[in-house]
Amino acid sequence: MYRPILATHGLTKSFGALNATRDVSIDLNSKEIHAIIGPNGAGKSTLIKQICGEMQPDSGRVTLDGQDVSKLSTFARARAGLGRTFQVSDLCREDTVVENVVLGSLGAEGAVWRFWKSALKTRDLCERAERALERVGLIEERYTRCANLSHGQRRQLEVAVALTLSPRAFIMDEPMAGLGVEGSKQMTSFLDGLRKEAPILLVEHDMDAVFALADRISVMVYGKVIATGTPNEIRNRKEVREAYLGDAV
The missing domain is CATH 3.40.50.300 (P-loop containing nucleotide triphosphate hydrolases)
Known part of the structure; x- marks a missing residue:
């Protein structure tokens, strides 16, 4: 059916x-x-x-x-x-691309971390983030500050956040x-x-x-x-x- x-x-x-x-x-x-x-x-x-x-x-x-x-x-x-991207980008401009994906995916899941830096050091989270960046073509920018991305790249970054949730x-x-x-x-x-x-x-x-x-x-x-x-x-x-x-x- x-x-x-x-x-x-x-x-x-x-x-x-x-x-x-x-x-x-x-x-x-x-x-x-x-x-x-x-x-x-x-x-x-x-x-x-x-x-x-x-x-x-x-x-x-x-x-x-x-x-x-x-x-x-x-x-x-x-x-x-349900993966969502927004009309107005909801990204942390001062953080790196990979940090945005890790923290953004946790936020989308509603996860609570007492120390954000601990999440950024968690291997499986970082690997999942990098796989998503590879799929949207941003892996070479993973250590770039979000503020330095083009508008189109920030849109792709939002998609990477959504992709971490399969x-x-x-x-x-x-x-x-x-x-x-x-x-x-x-x-x-x-x-x-x-x-x-x-x-x-x-x-x-x-x-x-x-x-x-x-x-x-x-x-x-x-x-x-x-x-x-x-x-x-x-x-x-x-x-x-x-x-x-x-x-x-």
């Missing part, structure tokens, strides 16, 4: 009279990139927060590899295999944000290869990247998914053009 890696089932969240998400049901399949697009205020960020456990829905549920994770904390969902699925919130044309091309190529590690639920405003990468696209407007389909199907949907795309594609 077919089962998606990640799925939402009727997620609904209201803030007073504002319906931030309205009965949102989407899924993510193995080796797939499923993009979520829509205008500002469409409810994309609220949806991501519900999927990752930062916000509880008023109704609906989230399943990861068939298991209901709706009641789990953000940390527990990370341990279960994610079943990635949730990526605007990974192209702040990148120039060349940086976006490099990130697009990187994400295209990353889907082999785990499928990606991608929230992104860069339509060139979305239509180059996505196997499927879901369009949100006023908290509701108005269309889901392949890039060609979405490109040719009249209601999508009227609501969001216009002449962008």
Whole structure:
């Protein structure tokens, strides 16, 4: 029987009279990139927060590899295999690349260490961090201060943190944000290869990247998914053009 890696089932969240998400049901399949697009205020960020456990829905549920994770904390969902990167990088700029991966992975797991330096001297943690850096192409930068990385490299570093948890699925919130044309091309190529590690639920405003990468696209407007389909199907949907795309594609 077919089962998606990640799925939402009727997620609904209201803030007073504002319906931030309205009965949102989407899924993510193995080796797939499923993009979520829509205008500002469409409810994309609220949806991501519900999927990752930062916000509880008023109704609906989230399943990861068939298991209901709706009641789990953000940390527990990370341990279960939900890898997240953020719209604004959440990295320690004064620490080295490898230190960021070790400490970031512990933080994502919700682990508590009385002495951070002890964690940095733990062999298995450092080896796991270096394996993740090798996979994202940053192993040669492992002793570089995070502040000295390019914006695109910091995005790759966030992925390395997520990889230490052996994610079943990635949730990526605007990974192209702040990148120039060349940086976006490099990130697009990187994400295209990353889907082999785990499928990606991608929230992104860069339509060139979305239509180059996505196997499927879901369009949100006023908290509701108005269309889901392949890039060609979405490109040719009249209601999508009227609501969001216009002449962008």
